[in-house]
Amino acid sequence: MNLIQNARISSGKGNEIQMVNILFDDKIREISTEPINQSVSQIIELEGKLLIPGCIDAHVHFNDPGYTHHETFTTGTTAAAFGGITTVIDMPCTSVPPVTTRKNLERKLAVIEKKAVVDFALWGGIRKNDFPLSKNQILELWNSGVVGIKIYTISGMETFQALSYDDIQNVFKQFPYLLFAFHAEDAEIIQNATLKLTPEELAKPENYLRSRPAEAEIKAVKKILKIGRNNRIHFVHVGSSEAANLILRKKKQMDVTFETCPHYLQFTAEDYPKLLGRLKTAPPVKNESDRKFLRVCLKNEDVDFITTDHAGCDWETEKNLTDFSKVYSGIPGTQLMIPYLFSEFYQKEKVPLSTLIKLTSENAAKRYGLFPRKGSLQIGTDADFTVIDLEKPLKVDEKKLQSIGKYSPFQGDTFRCSIARTIVRGETVFESGNGIQVKPGFGKWVKREY
Ligand SMILES: [Zn+2]
Incomplete structure (x- = not known):
């Protein structure tokens, strides 16, 4: 048994806090405002530091196996642990094999299980490469415990091709009860917008948003909401206010959720000429009105949760290029999200603590069938x-990031807070000043439970 003393936790109501002591082994055994008198093997004195349910980054690309020059499960989960993330949910598309069948999932698991330092859940996916689809194969994949099925309406990946709206409609009909997540950008709008620009124009960072305009996101979201009104849908990395608004208006009528990411909350397309490859990701960040709207969504708990869409690559050969159209799309964010969100929104903008907890663990855990084991401080759940x-x-120093991607649009910024400790199932995996405290392989696969 271990004991945490003098932790400041949320009472669940706004900014109300309680000073508590927590008794735990791999599970939480007791939380008390009174001293806990029990013989324990370890006492962790927090001196009033803030303790929240272990944070979940529900959208990462750790590329393992297959694209390990971009990220390995060890570098990715190490970055997560440094960033206060206790569970990551890895996307199905950026590994070889992709997680599109149970067999592929098992092949991937055999590799990554030995490498993780924090817990992880997995996304499954449907790609055009596998059409015609085997219904049994998809059900088998779902039943193996993936949190949902990811689909792209546009894809730059040969190994994970996008689906047409007709394909998606058929998938919706075939699998009415599965949870689907969408990268929603209309392929045709982007193709046309790109064709209108010359190679010289496409090479300039200031034209990136013109080549992938907000209209693409808006149209794809609108279309999927229409054909999927009887399905369970989640939209990943929403950056457009109008797309977010379309989703919000449908929330009462259908089972739909969405996430946004720190880059959409902090930056706009005006930042591309300054931040260059550091800020390039897809979909692009948009305009000031979009950024403002998404920040209001966060404050009002209209957005369901915040993720990073973490995707790293080699700075020198894939990011630091003169032709912006050739720059790799992806921002490695999992190490910085929690310090950024708590600094920017809890400390500066005075968003209630209870809201930030929902958006950094609770809501994602509920959506993906992991709650209350993950995303809560209930007795009997994972510590x-x-x-x-x-x-x-x-102070953000990109050279010190644990990801293979040593770059960040937040480079040089100072957040008001930092991660003191990350504890997974009762074990300290990261401690400020001492780094990682467990061996790769400590992190376990977490299956969707409902
Ligand atoms: Zn992604």
């Missing part, structure tokens, strides 16, 4: 804790 030091700032 996953993120400890934040609100008094120790973090």
Whole structure:
């Protein structure tokens, strides 16, 4: 048994907090405002630091196996642990094999299980490459415990091709009860917008949004909401206010959720000429009105949760290029999301603590069938804790990122807080000043439970 003393936790109501002591082994055994008198093997004194349910990054690309020059499960989960993330959910598309069948999932698991330092769940996916689809294969994949099925309406990946709206409609009919996640950008709009620009124009960072305009996101979201009104749908990385608004208006009528990412909350397309490859990802960041709207969505809990869409690559050969159209799309964000969100929204914007907890763990855990084992501080659930030091700032130095991707649009920024400790199933996996405390292989696969 272990004991955490003097942790400041949310009471669940707004900014109300409680000072508590927590008794735990791999599960939470007792939480008390009174001293806990029991013989324990370890006492962790938090001196009033903030303790929240272990954070979940529900959208990462860790590329393992297959594209390990971009990220391995060890570098990715190490970055997560440094960033206070206790569970990551890895996308199905950026590995070889992709997670499109149970067999592929097992092949991937055999590799990554030995490498993870924090817990992980997995996305399954449907790609055009596998058409005509085997219904049994998809059901088998779903039943093996993936959190959902990811589909692309546009894809730059040969090994994970996009589906047409007709394909999607057929998939919706075949699998009415599965949860589907969409990368929603209309392929035709992007193709046409790109054709209108010369290679010289496409090479310039200031034209990136013109080549992938917000209209693409808006049209794809609109279309999927229409054909999927009887399905369970999640939209990943929404960056457009109008797309977000379309989703919000449908929330009462259908089972739909969406996420956004720190880059959409902090940057706009005006930042591309300055931040260059550091900010390039797809979909692009958009305009100030979009950024403002998404920040309001966060404050109002209209957005369901925040993820990073973490995707790293080699800075020198894939990002630091003069032709912006050739620059790899992807931002490695999992190490910085929690310090950024708590600094920007809890400390600066005074968003209630209870809201930030929902958006960084609880809501994702509920959506993906992991709650209350993950994303809660209930007795009997996994002892996953993120400890934040609100008094120790973090100056972003991209050279010190644990990801293979050593770059960040937040380079040089100072966040008001930092991660003091990351605890997964009762074990400290990361401690500020001492780094990673467990061996690769400590992190376990977490299956969707409902
Ligand atoms: Zn992604």
